[in-house]
Amino acid sequence: MSITVWQAREPGAPLERAERPMLEPALDELVLEVLHCGLCHSDLSMLENQWGVSSFPLVPGHEVVGRVVQVGEGVDPGVIGQLRGLGWICGSCSHCGQCLGGTGNLCPSLEATIVGRQGGFASHVTARQDWAIPLPEGMDPAVAGPLFCGGITVFAPLIDEAVSPTAHVAVIGIGGLGHMALQFARAWGCEVTALTTTLAKAEEAKRFGAHQVEALDNLANLSGRFDLVINTVNHCLDWGAVMASLAPRGRLHQLGAVLEPIQVGAFDLIMARRSITGSPTSSPASLLKMVEFCVRHNIRPLVEHLPMDRVNDAIERLRRGDVRYRFVLDAAAVAKG
Ligand SMILES: [Zn+2]
Ligand SMILES: [Zn+2]
Structure with missing residues (x-):
């Protein structure tokens, strides 16, 4: 059993499709089967190693909507099948003062979805369960991805x-x-x-x-x-x-x-x-409040869809600023369906 990723071999290189071994979730992690993944400016910055933290081959993508298909030993298997959203942060320590105080996005040992890890331009991705946010009823999974990075980034200054x-x-x-x-x-x-x-x-x-x-x-x-x-x-x-x-x-x-x-x-x-x-995105609690707020007020990103295998077209157009207002890449099965 293997997974598919879209990876850049070196800074500035286009993404190429590749196969990797199936992901093994850690104790408190989930494996999401990626259905949709938004494209964010930070993906471009990481692809060009502008911040000096990229490791190659790099699999970008951190505005994921996916279905839980597997869980680590410390996670209730009852969540298998749930739709969840994942943004820039995919894990924090859960026991430092920031995590305990409800500001886990400021945790000194937080993990970012595409820093030293494989991101969401892939068939599957892993995340800690508390950073993969359940989609509430009434939220359209096809457009929700950008909420989990771009959306929470702009919601944070209001709620926090x-x-x-x-x-x-x-x-x-x-x-x-x-x-x-x-x-x-x-x-x-x-x-x-x-x-x-x-x-x-x-x-x-x-x-x-x-x-x-x-x-x-x-x-x-x-x-x-x-x-x-x-x-x-x-x-x-x-x-x-x-x-x-x-x-x-x-x-x-x-x-x-x-x-x-x-x-x-x-x-x-x-x-x-x-x-x-x-501010750098926000906490899981603010993410939970954000998705509820979006459903209640019918807030939705305006997105343009492309199939995942056209991710390079989306990257080129985002570089030129040619997008209204966010790209969402759809997994092959979703695109066909
Ligand atoms: Zn912490
Ligand atoms: Zn982002």
Whole structure:
């Protein structure tokens, strides 16, 4: 018995189909048969070894929806057959202060799905049971994958910081992350402004939940306005203008993995008690709350489907920014069915 993976032999190389031995779940792990897997910008960063943590051959893919087909000895076999979602994190130690305190995404020994492990562009993948989140009734498995990385990334600044529903939230960038952030912030009850370089996307941004859409160039004219700015863009901005757009005690929450330092003046922080934060996905508890929240408010990623064996086409198009708004690769059996 073997499994199929799509792997890159070296940095920047296209993915090739390969066979590997069947996975053996550890004590508290599940084996998921992959049905769908979203493609995230972090997959591209890992394929190019931008963060220096990639090991090759690399199997990317960390927005998995799969069916539990096998469990480790420490897992209740009653979960076999369940549909579960898996994101960037696939395991944490369960006994450190962060794990015990409900912030397992900050565990010093957490395991990432595609760092030193085989990811979800494969027929099967393993994960610890507490990081593979059961899909609630009413959630469409074909589009749910992107919630488990992109979705939780933008849900985290709302739920983990208990943002008030009376807050005015701005989302910079209407892409893979931003289009979900707009839906979450609107359903949270907030006043929502989308900030974009592409005003052609304005109508779509409003359908995702924006009350207003503003050009990013116009930020200098929006000073003192936002309680929370969620920045999904991964290149440098006019940081002074971003800080000035915050209301007193407002917060810039950085999610785009910009590689250059974020330069702001001390007085940007001091005079109105503004702050800058960031976050790496979130905890299993927040993931569980997110999927319930999505079903209740009919929040769903807008995805384009391709069969798994066209993953290289999806990667090329994502590199060019040619996707609205997230790719989901479908396993062969699902694509045929
Ligand atoms: Zn831990
Ligand atoms: Zn991701």
